[in-house]
Amino acid sequence: MDATAQQGHDAQTMRPARPRPLSLTEVARLAGAAAPARTVDVTGISLDSRQLRRGDLYAALPGARAHGAQFAPQAERAGAAAVLTDAEGVGLLERTGVDLPVVVAPDPRRSVGTIAARVYGSHPEDGTAPVLLAVTGTNGKTTTTYFTNSLLRALGRTTGLIGTIEILAGEQAIPSRLTTPEAPHVHALLALMRERGITAASMEVSSHALEFSRVDGVRFDVAGFTNLTQDHLDLHGSMEEYFSVKARLFTPGRTGRAVVVLQDEDDVWGARMAAHARAQLGADRVDTIALRGDVAEDRDAGPERHGADWTLTALTRRGIGHSFTLVHRDGRSLRVSTGLPGDFNVANAALAVVMVLASGTDVGQLQRVLDEQDPLTTDVPGRMQLIGTEPTAVVDFAHNPDALRRALAAVEPPEEQGRVIVVFGATGERDRTKRPIMGAVAARHADVVIVTDDDPHDEEPAGIREEVAAGARAADGARAEEVLVLAPRAVAIRAAVAMAGPGDSVLVAGRGHETVQEIRGVDHPLDDREELRAALADARQGRREDR
Ligand SMILES: CC(=O)N[C@H]1[C@@H](OP(=O)(O)OP(=O)(O)OC[C@H]2O[C@@H](n3ccc(=O)[nH]c3=O)[C@H](O)[C@@H]2O)O[C@H](CO)[C@@H](O)[C@@H]1O[C@H](C)C(=O)N[C@@H](C)C(=O)N[C@H](CCC(=O)O)C(=O)O
Numbered sequence: 305m306d307a308t309a310q311q312g313h314d315a316q317t318m319r320p321a322r323p324r325p326l327s328l329t330e331v332a333r334l335a336g337a338a339a340p341a342r343t344v345d346v347t348g349i350s351l352d353s354r355q356l357r358r359g360d361l362y363a364a365l366p367g368a369r370a371h372g373a374q375f376a377p378q379a380e381r382a383g384a385a386a387v388l389t390d391a392e393g394v395g396l397l398e399r400t401g402v403d404l405p406v407v408v409a410p411d412p413r414r415s416v417g418t419i420a421a422r423v424y425g426s427h428p429e430d431g432t433a434p435v436l437l438a439v440t441g442t443n444g445k446t447t448t449t450y451f452t453n454s455l456l457r458a459l460g461r462t463t464g465l466i467g468t469i470e471i472l473a474g475e476q477a478i479p480s481r482l483t484t485p486e487a488p489h490v491h492a493l494l495a496l497m498r499e500r501g502i503t504a505a506s507m508e509v510s511s512h513a514l515e516f517s518r519v520d521g522v523r524f525d526v527a528g529f530t531n532l533t534q535d536h537l538d539l540h541g542s543m544e545e546y547f548s549v550k551a552r553l554f555t556p557g558r559t560g561r562a563v564v565v566l567q568d569e570d571d572v573w574g575a576r577m578a579a580h581a582r583a584q585l586g587a588d589r590v591d592t593i594a595l596r597g598d599v600a601e602d603r604d605a606g607p608e609r610h611g612a613d614w615t616l617t618a619l620t621r622r623g624i625g626h627s628f629t630l631v632h633r634d635g636r637s638l639r640v641s642t643g644l645p646g647d648f649n650v651a652n653a654a655l656a657v658v659m660v661l662a663s664g665t666d667v668g669q670l671q672r673v674l675d676e677q678d679p680l681t682t683d684v685p686g687r688m689q690l691i692g693t694e695p696t697a698v699v700d701f702a703h704n705p706d707a708l709r710r711a712l713a714a715v716e717p718p719e720e721q722g723r724v725i726v727v728f729g730a731t732g733e734r735d736r737t738k739r740p741i742m743g744a745v746a747a748r749h750a751d752v753v754i755v756t757d758d759d760p761h762d763e764e765p766a767g768i769r770e771e772v773a774a775g776a777r778a779a780d781g782a783r784a785e786e787v788l789v790l791a792p793r794a795v796a797i798r799a800a801v802a803m804a805g806p807g808d809s810v811l812v813a814g815r816g817h818e819t820v821q822e823i824r825g826v827d828h829p830l831d832d833r834e835e836l837r838a839a840l841a842d843a844r845q846g847r848r849e850d851r
């Protein structure tokens with residue numbers, strides 16, 4: 305076992321075995337700062353004193369709660385070789401009495417990625433870095449990266465993955481903390497992947513990552529866009545700003561090619577992202593996928609409504625999933641199927657296929673792999689995960705209005721033979737505006753709405769539940785007969801199962817693969833899949849005893 309593997313199960317500690325020492329003078333140059341009075345070589349970079357290793361550059365950055373310079377004494381004790389900070393940080397450093405060489409840059413966060421790329425050698429010039437695929441968008445990033453990972457493996461590649469659920473940089477899977485890790489970890493992981501012989505990697509890129517420079521210095525081969533719907537307005541303020549942050553990924557410094565999904569004729573964001581990508585990268589470096597034929601007919605309607613390169617046709621149900629054909633306007637076509645339920649997984653599967661093609665795969669080879677290995681029928685933990693039948697019981701990660709609407713549609717019993725019962729809540733201290741909207745979506749698409757807790761964080765849980773339930777009660781055109789408010793979550797799940805008949809569907813939404821619920825800084829073990837499984841088993845047992 306090598307040193308990095310011995311560090312255990314935390315992605316934050318994973319580093320390549322052979323960093324490339326970098327002088328502080330070079331650090332200053334990369335940061336656009338004056339040369340330091342004292343120079344020294346650094347062999348790593350960290351923006352967290354708790355994860356710092358001997359010889360690292362400590363990037364002391366301003367944050368929402370604190371300024372990193374406050375933690376410089378801890379960084380010094382951990383063996384920091386130097387500090388990179390801003391003007392405010394210098395003042396704080398002086399008060400701490402830390403005696404390390406310092407580089408002062410106007411906006412140091414913006415140079416962390418470039419410095420990390422150099423010191424870890426994540427993008428060597430000899431072209432031996434893994435082929436890198438990025439997926440961004442409000443929903444579907446995790447699923448699409450699981451799909452690209454599975455396709456690339458089926459094609460014989462040794463693959464890596466960075467995303468919300470886990471990080472794969474070799475044999476071990478490491479649970480993730482963030483959808484996209486901080487820039488030092490991203491570059492360390494990419495360099496480590498190369499050392500371990502990984503030839504292709506898929507990565508989720510969140511809007512937080514783009515806003516906080518977590519993927520600066522990363523050059524992707526192909527970037528994919530799933531969709532843009534309401535979420536994270538607490539960070540971005542407006543949909544326009546949210547779009548412009550996502551659009552940063554589709555620029556020449558960050559990606560070679562782009563693949564953009566066009567949902568339907570009303571999908572302004574997809575059409576705008578395609579136009580933006582074409583303007584930035586050149587039309588021949590962008591592929592669009594129209595999920596419906598009528599979108600493709602817009603080909604000559606101007607840059608905003610540029611028609612699609614690929615059109616999805618012949619969509620049919622296959623088990624609980626779908627099969628379909630992707631047809632290129634030059635006549636090429638691919639038959640694709642996925643065993644994952646939901647129309648949105650058709651979109652995710654199509655995006656994954658076109659991204660893998662765009663990364664340089666031959667159509668014939670890809671078709672063979674699709675036919676022979678069924679790579680798009682792969683498990684994605686907590687995404688439309690079927691826990692039981694009779695009633696159909698599903699755990700899904702839907703935690704915003706669009707995802708919830710689509711997940712509810714996907715669990716609809718055939719021909720109105722049963723009811724839909726949904727259990728969900730909303731996260732505390734995040735986008736409050738989506739709470740009543742999610743309540744209304746649930747009331748319009750489910751027969752019974754059970755509002756409960758998600759991760760309240762430091763917010764009062766009852767208040768969050770009430771905001772969601774108020775939206776459900778006030779919804780126009782509501783289908784729900786009942787809106788119940790029940791907590792804790794395990795009790796809400798049991799109540800849903802207790803009222804479900806064999807032909808009904810129970811959807812437990814919002815937490816997917818998560819295994820702890822955070823309330824006032826304390827993590828409480830909670831896994832929706834286990835709770836639902838246990839509730840179903842008890843209900844079965846109860847029925848047996850009643851007989
Ligand atoms: C809004 C946001 O992204 N915040 C991240 C950010 O926090 P911050 O800069 O405000 O940090 P702070 O606590 O004020 O501390 C300031 C600085 O001191 C450092 N520090 C702090 C304490 C200490 O003992 N030593 C130390 O060095 C911190 O590393 C930081 O650089 O930097 C921290 C350190 O890297 C992150 O942990 C933290 O993510 C928080 C936990 C978070 O929850 N982020 C979420 C919202 C997020 O990024 N989510 C997206 C996906 C969203 C989605 O699609 O659903 C993601 O990509 O995961």
Ligand SMILES: Nc1ncnc2c1ncn2[C@@H]1O[C@H](COP(=O)(O)OP(=O)(O)OP(=O)(O)O)[C@@H](O)[C@H]1O
Nearest residue numbers: 442443444445446447468648687700701702707711
């Ligand atoms: N293409 C899509 N369009 C709309 N909703 C989707 C799509 N794909 C998945 N979903 C819904 O969104 C939920 C989250 O899916 P997934 O984890 O793949 O997305 P994500 O973008 O990675 O989300 P997050 O960043 O919050 O983890 C799913 O559980 C499902 O309900």
